[in-house]
Amino acid sequence: MPGFLSRNGLKYVKAKPISVSQRKIFKVSVIKGFFIKVEQVVRENAIIPELEFNIDETMLTIGNMKDDKVVIPNEAYVGYCDSHSLDISSHITMMGIIPAKGDYCKPAFILPFKNMPKGLENTLAGHAWVYTPSGWITIVAWRYLLETWLIPVIDERRTKLKCPDAHALVLVDAHDTRFDSSSCELLASHKIHAVVITPGATSIIQPLDQEVFRQYRVIMRKWLNALRSEIGHSEDEKRTKLVELSLAAFQSASNNFYRDKSWRVTGLLPYNPEAVYGLECIVKDEDNPIPNPEPKRKEKRNSVRKEDEEITSEKAIAAEKKYENEQQKPKRQKLTNNSSTVIAPKKKKEKKEK
Numbered sequence: 001m002p003g004f005l006s007r008n009g010l011k012y013v014k015a016k017p018i019s020v021s022q023r024k025i026f027k028v029s030v031i032k033g034f035f036i037k038v039e040q041v042v043r044e045n046a047i048i049p050e051l052e053f054n055i056d057e058t059m060l061t062i063g064n065m066k067d068d069k070v071v072i073p074n075e076a077y078v079g080y081c082d083s084h085s086l087d088i089s090s091h092i093t094m095m096g097i098i099p100a101k102g103d104y105c106k107p108a109f110i111l112p113f114k115n116m117p118k119g120l121e122n123t124l125a126g127h128a129w130v131y132t133p134s135g136w137i138t139i140v141a142w143r144y145l146l147e148t149w150l151i152p153v154i155d156e157r158r159t160k161l162k163c164p165d166a167h168a169l170v171l172v173d174a175h176d177t178r179f180d181s182s183s184c185e186l187l188a189s190h191k192i193h194a195v196v197i198t199p200g201a202t203s204i205i206q207p208l209d210q211e212v213f214r215q216y217r218v219i220m221r222k223w224l225n226a227l228r229s230e231i232g233h234s235e236d237e238k239r240t241k242l243v244e245l246s247l248a249a250f251q252s253a254s255n256n257f258y259r260d261k262s263w264r265v266t267g268l269l270p271y272n273p274e275a276v277y278g279l280e281c282i283v284k285d286e287d288n289p290i291p292n293p294e295p296k297r298k299e300k301r302n303s304v305r306k307e308d309e310e311i312t313s314e315k316a317i318a319a320e321k322k323y324e325n326e327q328q329k330p331k332r333q334k335l336t337n338n339s340s341t342v343i344a345p346k347k348k349k350e351k352k353e354k
Contacts, residue, residue: 025281026201034198034205035273038169041193045167049269051157052100054171054207055150057110057137060220060242061091092239093135094246095145098212098259100269102157107250108149109243110141117236123244142177143186151190167191171268173206174199205276207262215253220245 041047093110108128112135128149130141154168170187172178174196187194197206223245267275276282 025283026198026204028277028282028284031198031201031205031276031282032273034195034201035267035271035276037195038171038268039271041169041195045169045191045193047167047169047193048161048163049101050099050161051154051166051168052171052269053097053105053150053154053169054100055095055097056173056202056206056208056213057093057095058213058216059091059093060246091135092242092246093137094250095137095149096208096213096216096250096254097150097153098208098254098262099157100207100263104251104254105153107247108145110135110137111239113236113239117240120236120240120243123240123247127247137175137177139177139180139183142180143183146183146186151186151192154190154192165191167193170194171197171206173197173202204279204281205266205268207259207266207268210262210265211258212250212253212262215258216246216249219249219252223249 042052092112095108095110097105097107099105106127108130109124111129111131112133113131128145130144130148132138132141150170155164158164158166158168168191170192172194177183178194178196184194202209227241227245263269265275267273
């Protein structure tokens with residue numbers, strides 16, 4: 001196999017999920033709209049940094065790729081595999097939250113089972129969680145977490161700050177559940193303003209994705225590799241261990257240093273959009289390196305197809321003249337009983353003697 005790969009210009013590389021992709025390119029005007037919206041909401045409602053939050057989900061799993069290596073050309077650098085090739089039978093979803101300023105906030109969980117596994121009740125004591133058959137967020141689960149987790153967290157923070165009527169800001173991604181009308185009305189009734197981050201730009205302007213989730217995944221990967229042999233074989237045991245490790249890892253990654261850095265590099269606190277406009281993936285409006293998403297249309301060729309044979313323009317002109325000449329010739333009259341004219345049969349061409 002190695003000889004075959006080298007002879008054909010191929011190589012083996014460790015595969016990455018297809019979801020791990022490079023950053024997209026955005027124009028300044030697209031990102032600028034998000035910052036203008038945030039600044040407007042904060043200014044009009046006098047929102048303080050202690051009541052600015054960012055929430056988002058992240059998946060946890062004790063699975064490996066089924067095919068951890070793929071074959072790619074030598075000139076390529078990265079090989080991707082379909083995300084479905086991941087063994088995610090033991091996955092759960094954690095909903096993280098970080099304030100722009102203030103104390104640590106407890107995350108919530110989305111679990112793919114109705115009955116709480118033994119040993120997990122004590123681990124999740126004081127934490128919000130919801131059941132969905134798939135373990136992913138749904139509209140029902142989103143609304144439930146707003147009622148039992150996000151709104152109580154914000155109300156508790158208002159009580160500590162002694163400002164129960166103060167407005168709050170929550171930055172969310174563009175998942176379909178965020179646009180549910182009943183959920184939006186619920187947040188508005190509690191003076192919570194949800195601002196949707198520019199779709200596809202969460203890797204640039206979402207605080208959680210900058211340092212907190214990054215450090216969280218590093219810690220989880222380190223711990224799971226060290227404790228993989230100690231984790232039980234049953235699904236309940238795996239999920240219980242995942243929750244225990246994720247709680248400790250998220251609390252460690254949400255310390256003041258990583259939290260403040262996450263909000264600072266996104267230009268949200270202190271408010272400094274220029275920190276983002278200078279990134280390589282952000283281009284000025286007058287520049288246009290973004291390719292046109294519309295597919296190129298094939299130009300019509302000046303050609304004629306006859307019996308699956310392509311005829312060039314010169315042959316097409318000749319064929320058209322020949323057709324016109326044939327149309328101008330008088331048609332042969334058919335021989336009938338009433339016809340006085342007789343059409344002599346065509347003489348066969350004599351074969352040339354060799």
